[in-house]
Amino acid sequence: xxxxxxxxxxxxxxxxxMSARRFFEQSTGYTYDxxxxxxxxxDFSADEVNLDTQISRRIKLKxxxxxxxxxxxxxADMAISMALQGGMGIIHYNNSIEEQQDEVSKVxxxxxxxxxxxxxxxxxxxxGDIDDIKKKFxxxxxxxxxxxKMGSKLxxxxxxxxxxxxxxxxxxxSEVMTTELIVGKEGCTLEEANQILRESKRGKLPIVNxxxxxxxxxxxxxxxxxxxxxxxxxxxxNKRLLAGAAIGTRPEDRDRLDALVEAxxxxxxxxxxxxxxxxxxxxxxxxKHKYSDLEVIGGNIVTQxxxxxxxxxxxxGLRTGMGxxxxxxxxxxMACGRPQATAVxxxxxxxxxxxxxxxxDGGISTIGxxxxxxxxxxxxxxxxxxxxxxxxxxxxxxxxDGVRLKKYRGMGSLEAMKKGSAKRYFSEGDKIRVAQGxxxxxxxxxxxxxxxxxxxQGIKHGLQDLGTRSLTSLHSNLYTGRLAFEMRTHxxxxxxxxxxxxxxxxxxx
Numbered sequence: 001x002x003x004x005x006x007x008x009x010x011x012x013x014x015x016x017x018m019s020a021r022r023f024f025e026q027s028t029g030y031t032y033d034x035x036x037x038x039x040x041x042x043d044f045s046a047d048e049v050n051l052d053t054q055i056s057r058r059i060k061l062k063x064x065x066x067x068x069x070x071x072x073x074x075x076a077d078m079a080i081s082m083a084l085q086g087g088m089g090i091i092h093y094n095n096s097i098e099e100q101q102d103e104v105s106k107v108x109x110x111x112x113x114x115x116x117x118x119x120x121x122x123x124x125x126x127x128g129d130i131d132d133i134k135k136k137f138x139x140x141x142x143x144x145x146x147x148x149k150m151g152s153k154l155x156x157x158x159x160x161x162x163x164x165x166x167x168x169x170x171x172x173x174s175e176v177m178t179t180e181l182i183v184g185k186e187g188c189t190l191e192e193a194n195q196i197l198r199e200s201k202r203g204k205l206p207i208v209n210x211x212x213x214x215x216x217x218x219x220x221x222x223x224x225x226x227x228x229x230x231x232x233x234x235x236x237x238n239k240r241l242l243a244g245a246a247i248g249t250r251p252e253d254r255d256r257l258d259a260l261v262e263a264x265x266x267x268x269x270x271x272x273x274x275x276x277x278x279x280x281x282x283x284x285x286x287x288k289h290k291y292s293d294l295e296v297i298g299g300n301i302v303t304q305x306x307x308x309x310x311x312x313x314x315x316x317g318l319r320t321g322m323g324x325x326x327x328x329x330x331x332x333x334m335a336c337g338r339p340q341a342t343a344v345x346x347x348x349x350x351x352x353x354x355x356x357x358x359x360x361d362g363g364i365s366t367i368g369x370x371x372x373x374x375x376x377x378x379x380x381x382x383x384x385x386x387x388x389x390x391x392x393x394x395x396x397x398x399x400x401d402g403v404r405l406k407k408y409r410g411m412g413s414l415e416a417m418k419k420g421s422a423k424r425y426f427s428e429g430d431k432i433r434v435a436q437g438x439x440x441x442x443x444x445x446x447x448x449x450x451x452x453x454x455x456x457q458g459i460k461h462g463l464q465d466l467g468t469r470s471l472t473s474l475h476s477n478l479y480t481g482r483l484a485f486e487m488r489t490h491x492x493x494x495x496x497x498x499x500x501x502x503x504x505x506x507x508x509x
Contacts, residue, residue, distance in 0.1 A: 017484030020345060020376065029339035031324070032363060032372045033493055038484035040467020040477075049460040050470040053379045054357045055088055056295040056317035059242065059267055062086030062231040063456055064374060064471065066359060068384040069093065069246035069271055072408045076106035077392040081448040083107065083241040085456070086231030090244040090269050090382075093256065100245060101259040107243035108264040118217040122148035123155060123174035127163050130173070141204040143214050144177050154206055154214040157181060183208045186215050193218045235266060244297075246271035249279035257287065267295045273322065274336075275299040276306035284313040300361060302338035304350040311354050319382065320347045321362035328362065341376060348377025352479070367458035374459070374471060377478055384408070389442040390451055397444060404444040 017038045024030070053064045063086030067074045071094040074082075079089025091103045109118070119133055120143045130142055141159045145152035156177030163176055182200045184193045186209040197205045197220055207216035233242040244267040245260050247253045257268065268287065270280050275298055287296050298310035299319030307318055321344075323337035340363040348358040357379035364370055364383050373381045387393060388408040395407050445451050466483070468474040477483040488496070 017486045019481035020478055020483060020485055021481065023485040023487075024342060024345050029343075030341040031339040032341050032369045034339075034341065034488060035372070035485050036488050036492075036496070037372065037375055037466060038486060039465050042464055042467060044464065044469055046457070046460040046464045048469060049463045050472075051086075051456065051459060051463075053471050054317075055244075055359065055380050056267060056297060056357060057355060058316065059088075059295050061088060061233055061380065063233075063452070064378075064380040064459070065370075065452065065455065066090060066244075066380050066382045067387050068361065068382050069244075069269060070384050070388075071095070072395055072406075073384050073388050073393055075394045076103040076110075078387065078390075078394075078448065079103070079107045079243055080110050080241060081392045082452070083233040083243070084229040085448065085452040086229075086233055087380075087452070088233055088242055088244050088267070090246055090267075093246050093248065093253075093271065097256045097259050100256065101263045104243050104245055104260055104263040104265055108240050110241050118143060118150070120145050120148055120150055120152070120214070121158075121173060122146070123172065123177070125173050126169065127158075127166060127171050127173065127176065128169040130158055130163060131169060141217075141219065143204075143206055143217060144173055145214060151213055151215065153212050154181070154183070154208055155179065157204060157206065159203060181206065184218070186210070190218075240264065242266045244269060248272070249277070249283040253283070254286065257291075261291055261294065265294070267297065269297040269319065270299070273300060275301050275319070276303075276309050281309065281313040284310065284315055288314045297359065299359075301347060302343035304346055307347045307350045307356075311351065311356055315356065317357045317359060317379075318347060318351055319359045319361045320344050320378070321360065321382075324362040341372065344373055344378050345376040349479075352377060352475070367455060367462065370455065370459055371462035371466075375466070375474060375478060375483060377475060379471070385442055386455075387445075387448065387451075389445040391447045398441075400441065405441040406444060408440055408442045 023035065051063055053061050055061050055066065065082065065085070065087035067078050067082050067087070067089040069090040069092040071092045074089045074091050076091070079091055082089035089107075091100060091107075093100050121129055123144055125148070133142060141157065143154055144156040144158060145154055156173075156179045158173050158177045162178055166176060182196065182202060182205065184196055184205050184207045186207055188207065193205055193207065197218060203220045205218040206214050207218065208214050234240060235242060243265055245265055246269040247256050247260070249270060249272060260268070270283055272280055280298060284296055284298060287294060295316040296314070297317040297319055298313070298315035300322050301307055301310065301318060301320055302322045310318060321340055323332070323334070324340040340360070344358065344360045351358050358377060359380045359382050360373035360376070360378035361382040362384070364373065364381050364386055370381050385408060389406045393406060397404050397406050399405070463469070463474060466474065468477060474483070
């Protein structure tokens with residue numbers, strides 16, 4: 001008698017592995033390395049995998065990658081690069097209100113298309129003023145107007161061609177600016193403006209109204225970015241890059257919030273090592289009352305009780321993780337926290353009932369960790385050490401034992417606390433501060449523009465191996481029990497890593 005043919009569509013219970021519900025119903029807390037995901041059936045290419053996701057209720061991303069609001073990770077350069085690659089950067093607040101506002105403004109000015117708030121100068125400014133702008137914002141091509149402001153009559157423009165070989169940097173711009181201008185008329189479409197730029201072979205195209213007053217600017221570089229970064233995270237109305245920033249929960253942070261909103265902020269992250277507090281709930285309620293359209297991420301949390309409290313207060317997203325970062329010592333010092341895999345699964349399981357996305361924050365050191373975090377219900381992962389060694393991270397490179405390094409420190413380190421981050425740990429008034437982090441260094445990883453595509457492609461291949469075409473289907477398989485988990489012993493973890501070699505070298509790209 002012939003043996004029966006298996007029916008691939010049969011809905012039998014899983015014979016291999018366990019569902020997430022069964023795996024995590026035990027009292028043991030698990031981290032990413034404690035388990036492995038069992039493979040699924042592949043009938044599609046990795047390039048077909050869709051990584052569209054939500055960082056908050058209303059903000060969508062093309063890539064589930066977010067940079068951490070740490071002062072050695074995210075300022076404007078990092079936030080811009082993350083947004084261009086389809087993710088998002090959260091600018092730290094270990095600085096003055098004006099400094100953080102300026103970093104957000106840099107991101108919002110970096111726009112693919114019409115630049116509605118370019119920097120402008122007066123004719124009596126000097127070439128040195130152009131040098132300062134180039135050093136600070138990394139661009140030149142500055143319109144010159146009567147008042148030095150937008151909305152004023154356009155008199156000329158100064159580009160690198162006008163000033164590169166001029167020795168006297170004290171010369172007034174009226175003596176070097178180009179006055180024979182090719183301009184676009186107010187009301188022209190982006191396509192029409194692009195055509196003028198191509199035909200004129202100019203780097204900048206001012207847009208003026210009937211009175212000759214400048215109302216916008218278009219840059220050839222922005223056209224290239226629009227072509228080279230099709231996944232860029234942009235707001236749907238003005239098509240400017242999305243910008244996120246962190247603040248605390250102290251009364252003075254309300255002034256910081258106002259300044260950031262004025263700069264065009266899209267998303268605010270309430271930054272606390274323990275987010276389930278009356279201070280954070282009061283801040284959430286204040287923000288939602290004053291700026292109802294501003295998306296608010298609450299946290300950090302690790303339990304369903306914490307998630308419930310912040311969701312009831314009105315958050316649009318949750319940040320999960322406590323004491324699991326590579327430079328964080330909260331669990332060691334405070335005896336408080338939770339293994340990250342369990343924390344992500346439990347909080348996401350609760351939050352998904354209310355349509356609130358969860359960001360898995362901390363414990364990410366490999367592509368495999370990213371895939372596991374997403375498989376546990378996270379919509380995005382937040383990375384610190386993974387990005388700290390890149391060119392776009394704040395700080396200078398240095399050499400130690402022949403290795404090119406960059407400084408990386410926890411916001412709970414004494415060094416960061418002295419600069420201002422103590423309020424994140426409710427200890428800014430303490431005479432004796434207890435560190436919940438360390439300072440260290442990470443190896444140079446090159447540019448984000450090469451590193452992030454490597455991560456994205458790795459995530460796509462991981463989802464392909466799991467037999468899922470999208471993050472939406474991945475989460476569906478998680479909650480229906482089709483995604484299979486299995487415990488790994490220490491020996492299995494060793495087996496699954498590099499072993500048996502005299503020496504080896506890991507390359508990221």
